[in-house]
Amino acid sequence: MEDAGVSIEKQQCADDLRRHLKSARQLRLQANADPATGRHRMLLREWQAARLGRTHAGLLASPRYGQAAQFFLTDLYGPKDFSSRDEEVERILPLLIRLLPATGLRTVALAVEVDALTEELDSAMVGELSRAGLIECIGEDSYAAAYRAVGFPEERNRQIRLIRQTGEALDRLARKPLISGLLRLMRGPAHVAGLGELHEFLDRGFNAFRGMGPAKEFLDSIDSKELALSARLFAGAPDPFAEVAHTL
Numbered sequence: 001m002e003d004a005g006v007s008i009e010k011q012q013c014a015d016d017l018r019r020h021l022k023s024a025r026q027l028r029l030q031a032n033a034d035p036a037t038g039r040h041r042m043l044l045r046e047w048q049a050a051r052l053g054r055t056h057a058g059l060l061a062s063p064r065y066g067q068a069a070q071f072f073l074t075d076l077y078g079p080k081d082f083s084s085r086d087e088e089v090e091r092i093l094p095l096l097i098r099l100l101p102a103t104g105l106r107t108v109a110l111a112v113e114v115d116a117l118t119e120e121l122d123s124a125m126v127g128e129l130s131r132a133g134l135i136e137c138i139g140e141d142s143y144a145a146a147y148r149a150v151g152f153p154e155e156r157n158r159q160i161r162l163i164r165q166t167g168e169a170l171d172r173l174a175r176k177p178l179i180s181g182l183l184r185l186m187r188g189p190a191h192v193a194g195l196g197e198l199h200e201f202l203d204r205g206f207n208a209f210r211g212m213g214p215a216k217e218f219l220d221s222i223d224s225k226e227l228a229l230s231a232r233l234f235a236g237a238p239d240p241f242a243e244v245a246h247t248l
Contacts, residue, residue, distance in 0.1 A: 009102040014093060017109040020116045021090050027119035028083055031126075040126045040135045045079035047138045048122075051241070052077065055225055065218045068167075068208040072222070075111075075201055076163060082115050089198055103173045107205065108198075110166040117159050124150040140241050147233045160226045167209075167219045174209035 032038040052073055053060065059069035089096065089108060096105060128146040129135040209215060232240035 010097055010105055013102060013105040013109045014097050017089065017093065017105070017112060020109065020112040021086055024082070024086055024112060024116035024119055025090075027116060027123060031119065031123055037126065037130075040130060041122055042079055043135060044122055044126055044129065044138065047143065049073055049077070049079045051143075055229065055241075056222065059218065059221060064212055065221075068212045068215070068218055071204050071208040072163070072167070075204060076114055076166060077118065086112055086115065101173075101176060103169055103176065104202065107166065107169040107173055107202070110162060110169055111201070114159065114162045114166060117155065117162065121150070121152065121155060121159065124152070140239075144233050144236075144240060148236060153230070153234055156230050157227070160223060160230070163226075164219050164223055167215055167222075170205045170209045171215040171219075174206055 031041050056069055056073075059065045060073075062069070089112065096108070100108075125143075125146055126135060128149050129138060129142065132142065132146065134142040134146075212218060229240060
């Protein structure tokens with residue numbers, strides 16, 4: 001019965017993964033269909049990554065949490081395009097189902113779900129900032145106005161919850177003693193097979209969380225700041241970014 005339970009869990013993760021991969025791919029195709037829109041999307045993501053760096057400067061500077069914070073900023077919500085990683089996942093999904101434990105598969109599924117939702121929200125932000133003629137010079141005031149105009153408070157909260165769930169999945173993965181050896185064995189073959197992006201994503205996340213120890217305080221810090229900032233932005237609070245302290 002236990003094996004059947006694991007099999008069911010893996011199949012559910014695989015089904016979720018297929019759905020989110022399809023959604024992310026379609027949204028990226030739309031975003032990149034026009035070169036100007038694709039460039040604007042990267043401008044927005046660069047601004048948001050810089051904002052996250054300021055908001056979570058305390059985590060980034062922490063000897064304990066710095067590596068995990070950097071992973072979050074570059075591999076979960078950074079200015080990079082995750083197309084290559086997601087294409088690799090889609091190409092070898094049957095192999096991943098066989099090789100990875102359910103927690104590893106769940107980690108990848110959550111990361112792709114974050115990617116798909118982020119593509120959707122960023123597309124709406126790019127449209128709003130472009131209509132206002134401010135996409136080339138994004139500032140805190142213009143970002144806050146676009147954030148309120150776009151709306152989607154439930155989706156914003158879901159994005160924050162998904163990022164936490166991805167962190168929790170990585171935390172569980174980092175506690176599995178055999179994963180370290182598996183990732184080391186996979187490194188060479190993965191790169192030869194053109195699966196370097198996927199391997200590096202898992203390896204960086206695993207090492208960041210293994211070195212950090214229990215992740216609750218780290219994830220609580222991200223949660224509380226992002227939820228509070230989102231609430232201030234939707235409420236139209238004056239100077240909403242200034243209230244974010246550069247502490248854990």
